[in-house]
Amino acid sequence: MGKTNYLKLLGLAILVAFVPLFIRGDYYLSVLVFMGINSLVVIGLSLLMGYAGQISLGHAAFYGIGAYSTGVLTTHFGFSIFTAFGGGVFLSILVAIVIGIPALRLKGHYLAVATLGIGEIVFILFNELMELTGGPSGLSNIPPVHFGGFQINSSFRFYYLVWGITLLLLWFSLNIIYSRVGRALRSMHGSEVAASAMGVNLSFLKIQIFVLSAVYASIAGSLYAHFVSFIAPNNFGLMVSIMFLMMGVIGGIQNIWGALFGATLLTFLPEYLRVFEQYDILVYGAILLAILLFMPQGFLEGTPILLRKIFRRGRA
Amino acid sequence: MPEPLLRIDTIKKAFGGLMAIVDLSFEVEEGQIKSIIGPNGAGKTTLFNLITGVHSLSGGRIIFQGKVINGLGPHIIASLGISRTFQTVELFGNMTALENVMVGRHPRTRSGLVSVGLRLPAMRKEESRIQEESLKIMELGGLLSKARHPSTSLPLGEQKTLEVLRALATQPRLILLDEPAAGLNEAETQKMSDLIYAIRDRGVTVLLVEHDMSLVMKVSDEIVAINFGQKIAEGPPTVIQNDPRVIEAYLGGEINYA
Numbered sequence: 001m002g003k004t005n006y007l008k009l010l011g012l013a014i015l016v017a018f019v020p021l022f023i024r025g026d027y028y029l030s031v032l033v034f035m036g037i038n039s040l041v042v043i044g045l046s047l048l049m050g051y052a053g054q055i056s057l058g059h060a061a062f063y064g065i066g067a068y069s070t071g072v073l074t075t076h077f078g079f080s081i082f083t084a085f086g087g088g089v090f091l092s093i094l095v096a097i098v099i100g101i102p103a104l105r106l107k108g109h110y111l112a113v114a115t116l117g118i119g120e121i122v123f124i125l126f127n128e129l130m131e132l133t134g135g136p137s138g139l140s141n142i143p144p145v146h147f148g149g150f151q152i153n154s155s156f157r158f159y160y161l162v163w164g165i166t167l168l169l170l171w172f173s174l175n176i177i178y179s180r181v182g183r184a185l186r187s188m189h190g191s192e193v194a195a196s197a198m199g200v201n202l203s204f205l206k207i208q209i210f211v212l213s214a215v216y217a218s219i220a221g222s223l224y225a226h227f228v229s230f231i232a233p234n235n236f237g238l239m240v241s242i243m244f245l246m247m248g249v250i251g252g253i254q255n256i257w258g259a260l261f262g263a264t265l266l267t268f269l270p271e272y273l274r275v276f277e278q279y280d281i282l283v284y285g286a287i288l289l290a291i292l293l294f295m296p297q298g299f300l301e302g303t304p305i306l307l308r309k310i311f312r313r314g315r316a
Numbered sequence: 317m318p319e320p321l322l323r324i325d326t327i328k329k330a331f332g333g334l335m336a337i338v339d340l341s342f343e344v345e346e347g348q349i350k351s352i353i354g355p356n357g358a359g360k361t362t363l364f365n366l367i368t369g370v371h372s373l374s375g376g377r378i379i380f381q382g383k384v385i386n387g388l389g390p391h392i393i394a395s396l397g398i399s400r401t402f403q404t405v406e407l408f409g410n411m412t413a414l415e416n417v418m419v420g421r422h423p424r425t426r427s428g429l430v431s432v433g434l435r436l437p438a439m440r441k442e443e444s445r446i447q448e449e450s451l452k453i454m455e456l457g458g459l460l461s462k463a464r465h466p467s468t469s470l471p472l473g474e475q476k477t478l479e480v481l482r483a484l485a486t487q488p489r490l491i492l493l494d495e496p497a498a499g500l501n502e503a504e505t506q507k508m509s510d511l512i513y514a515i516r517d518r519g520v521t522v523l524l525v526e527h528d529m530s531l532v533m534k535v536s537d538e539i540v541a542i543n544f545g546q547k548i549a550e551g552p553p554t555v556i557q558n559d560p561r562v563i564e565a566y567l568g569g570e571i572n573y574a
Contacts, residue, residue, distance in 0.1 A: 172433040175433050179439065179443065180421075180425055180427050180442070182432070186415075189408075190407070190409055190410045194406035194407070194408065195408075196389070196391045198394060198399075198419050198423070198486060199394035199395045199422045200419070201391045202391070
């Protein structure tokens with residue numbers, strides 16, 4: 001079981017390594033960078049939703065905490081990139097623990113409501129803490145990432161940085177799934193009462209995974225801030241949280257590969273739909289609706305099921 | 317007299333105004349097979365849920381190995397050495413048979429999030445140990461050949477066995493079996509009683525809830541009969557069989573021991 005996943009990971013790594021050599025132009029390369037950043041968030045969401053069975057409606061908040069932490073710390077306070085990244089991760093862990101402990105000790109979907117709230121609070125803070133965040137007009141001149149003298153100042157270099165981190169955290173996540181902790185997670189999804197009778201501490205496990213997914217989002221946010229060098233509160237609102245959720249659900253949140261696929265698809269799709277000009281949002285909506293209607297399991301697991309259905313009907 | 321393994325001390329449980337358990341007391345000695353019998357709704361499953369911490373007590377104490385355990389969470393009670401099966405099969409349907417048993421090793425292993433995420437050497441050693449031990453337990457129940465099958469694709473008898481094996485994997489001192497023979501045919505019931513003996517022979521104390529009276533009378537060292545949440549009789553099978561209150565509780569007449 002585990003082995004095929006590592007082969008898939010190897011395949012993806014090779015693909016990731018060679019794709020930029022065939023891409024002409026900075027624009028598509030930057031789309032690929034966003035794909036990696038979004039994937040990072042959605043992998044975390046997949047662990048949380050698909051494996052721990054909890055919904056977050058506020059992951060853009062952690063994404064934003066990561067982005068603003070490194071943005072503010074590097075531009076205003078002259079922190080080094082790594083300390084700034086760490087600051088974002090630390091703050092995200094703190095926020096996740098503070099809302100996770102009360103919300104996840106209860107049975108049911110209290111986390112969804114709590115994260116919805118924290119998303120709004122964080123959004124308001126980004127707007128109101130003018131001196132630090134620049135308020136609604138945003139924070140600009142965020143410096144690029146550099147390792148000593150080596151500047152990650154082109155999309156080409158940033159692509160490898162982002163996808164390197166994404167692959168690393170994908171590996172980390174797959175390791176978790178095929179382990180004692182992953183089995184505990186899946187057992188919890190199978191039957192909570194039986195899982196706790198087998199000694200699985202349900203609320204602790206849920207909090208752990210929630211914090212982990214917040215860390216992924218925070219890292220993604222930090223990368224985003226340094227890539228685009230300008231951030232504003234609107235990049236981290238409720239609609240962004242919903243978009244991450246959508247990516248996971250469309251690809252198939254029950255499976256980490258599905259989540260990755262969804263992030264890829266929904267990052268690319270709007271770019272390709274430009275040919276429809278002002279109707280692009282309609283076509284986009286119709287495609288999402290069709291996927292949800294005909295493949296409720298998500299694109300990755302839903303496609304073979306749908307094909308089998310069509311094929312069987314064709315023969316009958 | 318040594319402290320019993322489990323002491324149920326005048327416990328009560330009320331669901332709203334309904335008294336499910338009323339001042340129930342009994343003891344389970346180490347190494348015994350003890351059974352709880354009683355008509356449907358007598359409070360047998362409620363009792364299991366109280367012992368394992370799924371429900372909280374309304375009064376009384378539950379003492380395991382000299383330690384009060386009521387009020388502790390189910391996962392802590394599991395790690396203290398009490399494991400259980402469920403009346404309606406509660407296997408992890410999204411996992412293979414072997415993986416189900418491997419989850420049972422959870423309270424006896426310790427690799428955490430970071431260590432499994434990075435696949436540290438200690439974690440890999442522990443992982444192969446978990447697999448090895450789980451395969452041995454599968455063998456004990458005769459399910460080794462089904463290890464890689466999805467757990468819920470097994471026939472009911474094997475699902476019930478798998479649940480027992482999963483509980484056994486937690487290395488309990490006391491195992492609570494909730495109707496392990498329900499829905500099983502004669503041959504499967506025979507296998508289940510062999511498994512119950514095998515568990516006892518491993519030094520694990522068994523507390524059994526079962527409706528199959530011939531099984532209960534055969535395997536039990538002692539029986540507690542309850543009705544409406546109260547103990548109506550306690551003693552070895554021969555005594556219980558002839559107890560007028562037990563006969564009265566069942567069908568208001570005779571029990572069929574066939």
